[in-house]
Amino acid sequence: MRAIQITEFGGPEVLTLADLPDPVAGPGQVLVDVSRAGINYADTHQAENSYLSAAELPLVPGGEVVGRTPDGRRVVALVGTGGYAEKAVAPEAMAWNVPEGVDDATALAMVVQGASAWLLLRRSVHLAPGESVVVHAAAGGVGTLAVQLARAWGAGRVIATASSKEKRDLALSLGADAAVDAGEPDMKSALIEANGGRRVDVVLEMTGGTVTDQSLQALAPFGRLAFYGMASRQAPKPVQPANLMKYSTTVAGMWLAHVFQLPGDVMGQALDELFGLVAEGRLKAVPGGEYGLTEVRRAHEDLRARRTTGKLLLDPSR
Known part of the structure; x- marks a missing residue:
């Protein structure tokens, strides 16, 4: 599969397009055929290893994806790492069904930024x-x-x-x-x-x-x-x-x-309320632009320079 890989920490220049083996879902995991991945400011910290949790090399960055599982479910998922790719693996407990009428950009906007x-x-x-x-x-x-x-x-x-x-x-x-x-x-x-x-x-x-x-x-x-x-x-x-x-x-x-250390399904509660507000027309994701894998360095440059607004997406098909 095509993916973005980091083999040394640094700025946008360390984001490199690579051909990597397809990931394999293990017990308690689900494979997602990625239609879009989210690009977050935290990813810029992940690339330079200045995030709250330390990263290990080599690394495929990206913490959130939306796409289809092998059984046809459309899900938005938190993957930790591995999102900047055509396929990604997520814990089953961190993959949520996307309601009808919610597009990829909105689903991705809600799972990290909306929940935050x-x-x-x-x-x-x-x-x-x-x-x-x-x-x-x-x-x-x-x-x-x-x-x-x-x-x-x-x-x-x-x-x-x-x-x-x-x-x-x-x-x-x-x-x-x-x-x-x-x-x-x-x-x-x-x-x-x-x-x-x-x-x-x-x-x-x-x-x-x-x-x-x-x-x-x-x-x-x-x-x-x-x-x-x-x-x-x-x-x-x-x-x-x-x-x-x-x-x-x-x-x-x-x-x-x-949030995952709290008792009960607080994340699920948050997404239910957020998707409900979307359905009522009281909450909308602001589109911030879409980048292909070959443009991911520019995406990080734009983020760091504060040139962006709203939700940024990565299209792994280009």
Whole structure:
């Protein structure tokens, strides 16, 4: 089969097209004939071995696929690695049937980015109706869905940040009430101003560096910041527990992998609700572009340069 393989860690240049043996499903696994794979920002960390879980070489990157099983089921699946290929193997417990009427892009958008937005709002910050919500990187895969979910679940005011006017306009079209330039040097003041002069209740943050620092300073008493990425590759300042008490604020971290350690089928619950909102027309995946295997380096370059919006797809047939 055709696949993208990494034999040394690094930037987009290490992504190499290769002919590899077809994978074989073992006990408790299912083989998926991949129609599309998802491309996520985490994949850029996987390529350089800077992700939360260490990678081993050689490596076929890509953690999510949609396609058909040998018995004809159409599934969306989490594979960990191996997604950038014509065929992939997934644990049976991590393959979910795709409802009728849900296209490949939407299915892939929901399984990682939609589930992440769901967990951030439902579990990490416990969003309450009427609260203000800041969504950083609001034009990205998680951000576009988080804006819509916050609006659907009764947020009082949704504030988006994005790096260009086009991206900010996209966030506004999805339901954000205000949009702030992601390059704003005084992010704390900009967020408070966008919230009508009041400190904010909730921040979803995946940039890192001073954006995290200033967003934490913009929180209202009992405000919550959920940290789920570090796209700038710059660490924020260490959080002082005494300051959390002083201002009655909370900082939470979220890594999707931990959802599978929760009791019950929380991931299944999330997908059921997300697909239900899609069917009702209250949630949509924003298409972000499709790349062939031969274009995967450009996909990673575009991601790292913040040139993308919405959900990026990989077509393994070209």
